[in-house]
Amino acid sequence: MNTVIEVKNLTKTYGKKANAFTALKNVSLNIYKGESVAIIGKSGSGKSTLMHSLALLDKPTAGTIKIDGVDSTKLKGKALNQLRNKSFGFVFQQFFMNPSDSVLENVTLPLKIAGIRRKKRHQLASDALKTVELTEREKFKANDLSGGQKQRVCIARAIVNNPKILFADEPTGNLDSTTGDKIIKLLFDLNKDKGVTLIIVTHDEDLAKLCDRQIRISDGTIAEETKTKKGKK
């Protein structure tokens, strides 16, 4: 199996001196191409920190991260931006939308950054919104949507650029179980049909069990790694 992300002895310390707080201690793990991984753990255990490190949004204090075999410290400037823009998809724990822009505009953002022409990106964004069943809300201001709808817009934005790796921080956190199930189905369809690698941060044990693997974080270290038996899901 191909390793897409390889983490060795990752340590992340926030702040300095008296205020220093080590959110991740000596974490080592591999993410393989096309698999689905759940990162689970209590609130404040360091899940989001780990996800941000894996996605190269945050620099490790110590240890190494390799993406497709390339050391993260070598990925700078344009290469790093390209990676974030073309290969990664993000669903953040908070929505991060431009509230005064239309839903469609919000979804097109990664494409706009990529420099894709207006017509093309509107088409792609429409398609993504269709997948999350928000076609009729395209023209709405992002602010005028419900929490669950906003969550779905964020997912549409994360998949609009056909990412190779999708990072999702609590993607079902704001959804009722029916809508949540739909989103989960959507993510796993992407995983199965398009081979998108899924990295899902959650404290929903049921969602975690749907993934190929579960990495349990406790106080900044990996407490347990489990695999789902084939055929169970």
Place this chain on the structure above:
Amino acid sequence: MSIIDTIRTANHNLFRNKLRTFLTILAIFIGSFTIILNSAINSGVNNFIDDQIDMIGGKDYIVITKAGAMNSMGGAMMNMGAGTPIEYDENAQAVSFTKNDLAKFESIDGIDASSIDRQDSGTSYTYITSEKTSKKYQGNGLGIMPAGDFTIPMIVGDIPDPETKENLIALESGYPKALGYDKDEDIIGETVTLGIKDEVTGKVKEFKAKVIGVQAPGVVAFNGAAGTKQLVKEVKDEVEKYYPEAKRNTYYAITARFDNSKYTESEIKQILEDNGFEGMTVSDMSGMIHVFFDAMSVILNIFGGIALIAASIGIINTLFMSVEERTREIGLNKALGMSNGRIFAEFSIEAISLGFWGSAVGIILSMIIGNIVNNLTHQPGGILEALPTFNLFNFTIGNILTVMFIVMFIAFLAGTAPAWKAAHKNPIDALRYE
């Protein structure tokens, strides 16, 4: 991200907080407005002076003084003081011409000896009156047509030929009406009376002169009425009657024509300098007038500049607030792969747009106001009624574009600090920002 998208996004962001943007633009507008109006008036006045000087001609006219005397002469010509005070010299006679000087001067190559005029600059009379009125009017000075190929603009008639052995005069505009003639042409051929009052005895002596022309008004027109040498000499002798003998026939300045097909202005001035004289041409004199208006312009531009500095602080403030407000958005953009350069560009374009709108509004409004004022001054009763070709405010594309460019550049400079701050935000810190 494409350039078009960057510009579009920047402008979109700019008008998110409309009130704040409006106030910043207002500040920029005030600065641009002052500067553009000021440069328009400066260009209008300078244009007018150039026009007038071109019209009058006199490209071969030169005023000569002894070396070292020009400082005070220059001041006198501009009617605005001598500038640097000149130390008093007991041997002050040195600045006037001696007989030797004159002989030497006449022999200088390039100077037309026949044109040399030692009459000094003219004289003055106390009042003027005519048979048609009992009123007397103050005189503005009396001189002869200077040497040089001048064309003094006339309403009617001519400037007297200095050599004519008759008392002829060409009045300034306005005098015919005051002297009781409805139309300017009615006074041609009529006789006017010039009065000279002796300040010591209080006695008045009157001279008669025949009017043969009326001068057109103008900024750089002939200063005073123009007469024949004969008339000027009679009046001058009366004025100087009680002057000590030594003072009567001294000349501080001589006018002459120089051969401007042979020597340029700077060459003839160099030749004169080598001979211990100083020359001043028409362009030197107009240069002085320009210097005066340019100096005024500098002062006004300083006010505009101060307004722009204040506006820049407004831009810096607006953009810093904008960066702060949009911290999470910046974080998101970076997380989604936007480069530092693009983020810097986006904020810089916002700053430049502020400059653009501020200066554009400033230019449009100053053009409207400038044109209204131009029209008003040309209306009957307006201050420039008599000078239909003179536009007080002259807007040129060059001026407008320069001001716009400068304002936009200042805005860009003001925007660099906030833009740099935005571009170098750490995406995660920005995303965690509450």
